[in-house]
Amino acid sequence: MESVISAKDIVLDEASYVDPNGRVFEWQGEIFRGISKGKSNLYRTLIEDGFIHTLIQKKMLVASEMTSYTLQPFDLVLKHERVGRRSYCMEWAPEMIKDAALLTLDLNLALLEKDLILQDAYPWNIFFKGPHPIFIDFGSIEHIDATVIWKAYDQFCGFFLYPLILMETYPIAQLRFFYFDYLTGLSLNDFIRLLPLSYQLKHPLFSCELHGVRLLERMAERFPAKSKAYLEKSKEMAKTRSTKALRIKFMKNLKKRVERIRVGHTSSFWQRYNENLHVQYEDVEIHQKEHSVRTVLDKLPIKSLLDVGCNTGKYAIEAAQRKLEVIALDRDEQCITALYRLAKSQNLNILPLVMDLCNPTPAFGWECRQFDSALERFQCDVVLALAVIHHWIFKQRQDFKRIFRMFHRLSKSHLVVEFVDRADTVIQPCLEERFYWYTLDSFKKEFSHYFELEMTLPSDRPTRTIFVGRRKQPI
Numbered sequence: 001m002e003s004v005i006s007a008k009d010i011v012l013d014e015a016s017y018v019d020p021n022g023r024v025f026e027w028q029g030e031i032f033r034g035i036s037k038g039k040s041n042l043y044r045t046l047i048e049d050g051f052i053h054t055l056i057q058k059k060m061l062v063a064s065e066m067t068s069y070t071l072q073p074f075d076l077v078l079k080h081e082r083v084g085r086r087s088y089c090m091e092w093a094p095e096m097i098k099d100a101a102l103l104t105l106d107l108n109l110a111l112l113e114k115d116l117i118l119q120d121a122y123p124w125n126i127f128f129k130g131p132h133p134i135f136i137d138f139g140s141i142e143h144i145d146a147t148v149i150w151k152a153y154d155q156f157c158g159f160f161l162y163p164l165i166l167m168e169t170y171p172i173a174q175l176r177f178f179y180f181d182y183l184t185g186l187s188l189n190d191f192i193r194l195l196p197l198s199y200q201l202k203h204p205l206f207s208c209e210l211h212g213v214r215l216l217e218r219m220a221e222r223f224p225a226k227s228k229a230y231l232e233k234s235k236e237m238a239k240t241r242s243t244k245a246l247r248i249k250f251m252k253n254l255k256k257r258v259e260r261i262r263v264g265h266t267s268s269f270w271q272r273y274n275e276n277l278h279v280q281y282e283d284v285e286i287h288q289k290e291h292s293v294r295t296v297l298d299k300l301p302i303k304s305l306l307d308v309g310c311n312t313g314k315y316a317i318e319a320a321q322r323k324l325e326v327i328a329l330d331r332d333e334q335c336i337t338a339l340y341r342l343a344k345s346q347n348l349n350i351l352p353l354v355m356d357l358c359n360p361t362p363a364f365g366w367e368c369r370q371f372d373s374a375l376e377r378f379q380c381d382v383v384l385a386l387a388v389i390h391h392w393i394f395k396q397r398q399d400f401k402r403i404f405r406m407f408h409r410l411s412k413s414h415l416v417v418e419f420v421d422r423a424d425t426v427i428q429p430c431l432e433e434r435f436y437w438y439t440l441d442s443f444k445k446e447f448s449h450y451f452e453l454e455m456t457l458p459s460d461r462p463t464r465t466i467f468v469g470r471r472k473q474p475i
Contacts, residue, residue, distance in 0.1 A: 005032075005071040014369045015124060021139035022074060031082050032067070033138055034074030043076060043138070051114060060107045062127075062136040083134050084351060085327060086377055089123035089159065090176035091353040091361055093336045094167040094263035096133070100126045101160035103133045105255040108150070112248050117144045121156035124182065124371075128351055131343040149250050158185030160258070167263045169196055171333055172354060180364055182371070188214055264337040285460050289386075290314075292457035292466050296416050297322055300468075302381035306410060308357055309388035313339035313350065319384075320348040327378050331356035357406065358396045375406070381413040386459075386466070390420045393438060394430040400446035408450040411471050415451050419443050424463035 005027055013024035022035040035043055046052045047066055055061040063081035071077055089097060104121055111117055118140045125137035145151050163175050163186050178186040192210055200207040293315050303325060307316040310328035312335050320326045320343070328350055330336055336352045343350040355361065360374035385407065392398040407415050419440060420427055431438070447453070451469025459466050 003069050005069050005077070007072065010071070015365070015371060016139075017366075017370075019137070019139045021142075024080075031080045032069070032071075033064075033078045033080060034071050035076040035078060035139070037073075037075040039139070040075035042143070043078070043141075046114075046141070055107070055110060058110070059132060060103060060110065060135055062134050062138065064138055078138060080136070080138070083127040083136055084129045084325075085127075086372065087128055087351060087353055088179070088361060088371060090172075090179040091355055091374070092123075092128075092172075093333055093340050093352065093354055094164065094172055095337055095340055096128065096131075096352075097123070097160065097167070097172075098164055098258065098261065098263055100133045101156070101164065101258050102255065103135060104156065104160070105251055105258065107135055109248060109251050109255075111141060112144075112244060112251065115144055115244065116141055117150060117247070118142070118152060121152040121159065122182075123159050123179075130347070130349040130351060131340055144247070149247055155185070156254075157191075158187065161254075162186045162188075162191040164258065164261045164263060165199070166191070166194055168261060169199070170194070173331075173333070182365055264334070264341075288458050289460035289466075290318075292459065293318060293384075293386075293416075295457060296382075296455075296466075296468055297324075300382060300414055302413060304380040304412075305382045305384055306378055306380040308383060308385040309391070310339065310352070311335050313342070313352065315384060315386065316350050316352075317342070317346075317348060320350045324349070325380075326350045327380060328352045329355045329357060329378075358392055358398065375409055379410055379412055381411075382416060383407050383411040383414075384416045386416070386418045387420065387464075389417065390427060390430075394427075394435065399437070400443055401449075404446050404450045408471060411451075413471055414454075415469050415471065416466060417447075417469075418459055418464055418466050421463040421465075424461065427463075 010025040010027045010032075013026070016022075016024040016033075020036070021039045022033050024031065024033050026032070043052075044066065047064070052061065052064060056063050062083055064078050067077050067079050069077040089100070092100070100123055103126065104118065108118055119142040120137075120140055122137075125135055125140060126133050127136050128134070150156075159179070163178065166175055166186075175186070178190065181187075188210065192214060195207075195210075297319055305316070305319045305324050305326050307313065307319070307326060307328040310316050310330045311332070313328050316326045316328040316339065326349060328336070328339055330339075330352075331354065333354050336354045339350065339352040342348070343352060355374060357374075363369065363371060363373040363376070365371045389398075389400075389403050392403060393400075404415075407417070421440065422428075422431060422438060427438075444453075447467060447469060449472075451471055453467060453469050455468045457466040457468065
């Protein structure tokens with residue numbers, strides 16, 4: 001039975017406005033996509049002949065199905081699975097970016113068997129379902145354009161290939177700025193400027209290719225009329241030479257190039273921190289802290305957890321093993337990489353992201369509404385913040401009020417936070433006069449403004465205590 005959806009009852013996805021084939025919207029708590037009249041027959045055929053189901057089974061494409069709903073001006077309404085939390089490429093560890101790139105190429109190779117291809121190569125089209133990338137932009141599937149090998153190649157380079165090559169040398173923190181150019185990513189000119197000379201000498205053919213493309217772009221700017229005529233001629237030649245076999249070979253070669261890129265192979269101090277605790281501090285009782293966290297996870301009726309400053313994810317793993325949805329944040333790229341690898345190998349529902357909540361991803365894009373801020377996307381039942389707030393206070397110059405206000409915004413139900421006393425050996429060197437207010441009484445006072453204390457538990461040292469509080473109503 002056909003049902004009519006009223007346009008006034010839906011919420012359009014602000015990020016899907018550029019899709020020429022339809023729009024994503026939310027209705028009655030579910031995710032749908034309206035398909036424009038010109039593309040409805042293509043997608044109906046792909047669903048009915050089982051091809052889309054095959055891609056879904058291979059975990060390449062978001063689970064989708066046709067519905068009997070109608071919504072003007074669309075000719076077809078699809079229902080999509082809600083896939084995890086929306087995260088953005090500037091928050092991913094390098095290996096996550098690499099896996100997203102390989103997913104894009106594998107999906108293209110599968111589509112080419114049907115003379116189809118992806119019309120764009122944006123990382124915004126990919127969500128992570130736990131540690132597994134899933135392509136969610138159903139409307140990106142198109143018939144091939146006979147005039148080019150792949151019209152989205154420049155996008156793929158700007159968002160995937162160029163940044164990944166640089167990540168062999170630079171940490172992602174130095175490259176994330178380029179991802180805020182959400183239409184282009186890292187430009188060819190910026191890539192060449194940043195590319196180390198040693199890499200160019202080691203890969204002379206690739207370097208010649210890059211400089212050749214840049215030379216052609218400059219000539220096109222200087223002689224626009226001639227370049228336009230040359231482009232039209234090239235398109236006509238491509239119609240006869242750009243065969244399916246050539247496209248498949250192109251994609252396979254591009255995939256090999258991405259696979260050869262080595263990212264996430266370094267280690268850091270924080271990645272080894274937990275292993276070295278007993279060497280640094282004699283009085284550490286790590287099992288006591290683990291027992292306290294397990295007590296909290298067992299007692300609280302929760303479905304999702306945000307682990308702030310997760311390190312390599314010991315407690316995120318504990319939560320995921322209890323079938324919770326877990327988002328794990330840490331500013332250390334190597335820690336997140338290690339957690340991502342483990343979550344992927346054990347199929348744990350953990351989304352590990354490179355982020356410092358002192359400087360979270362802001363809302364950006366058109367009117368700052370196209371891409372939501374991290375504080376909007378990562379609200380969870382419980383916020384777990386162990387051995388983290390003293391770093392924000394002594395290194396980032398925050399205070400208890402600001403910190404608990406942010407936790408109140410992120411937590412839907414509870415906060416689990418660790419207080420490190422002034423007598424702790426980590427705190428002693430930091431106690432400048434300006435931090436006279438850093439006391440347990442001050443901590444409790446601000447905590448109580450936003451959370452109702454439910455229990456206190458021992459941590460791994462006598463100078464540390466874990467506080468568990470229920471979120472109060474908005475203040």
